[in-house]
Amino acid sequence: MDNQKPPFPKEQLSRKQYREQLAKKRAAGQEEEGEGQTRQHYAQDQEGQNREEKTAVLKRKLNIAIVGLIVAIIIVYLVLFFVG
Template identity: 45%
Template sequence: MDNKQQDEQQSRMSRSQYRQQQRQAEQKSSDEPLTGTADHIYSREAAAGQRHDETVAEKTARLKRRLNIAIVALIVAIIIVYLILFYVG
């Protein structure tokens, strides 16, 4: 039981310990020489990252356009309501 509890405590780690462990693993992997297949994997990851960045940029541009349309529509609606209240009242 003591071994099981010790293993469980070792498996629980703080966020900073986990991040440090991940950094060490990345450093070890970056120190290893790259093979042809690893280059292919890295290029795939780079391409996927670039596509993701492009889709984020497209979504941001679309959201900006929609926001501008909504702002203009609200301004027009406020003006119409103001005119109605001015002439009816």
């Protein structure tokens, strides 16, 4: 608990200075990465997540289908064994 940062910086900024500082940071961030790129990255991430979710659902359904077929095969063999 001794390593906690103080909630406020040591030097006090006026509101105007703080707003200017934020504007500079935002401008630097926009120069590095444009708005269109961030939206594209977000859309790609969402599409990737949707694919992963759909893949997980399909895997689950496939596993259920495989287990159902195995159980059906076993039942058929048991019926043929005891009836025949």
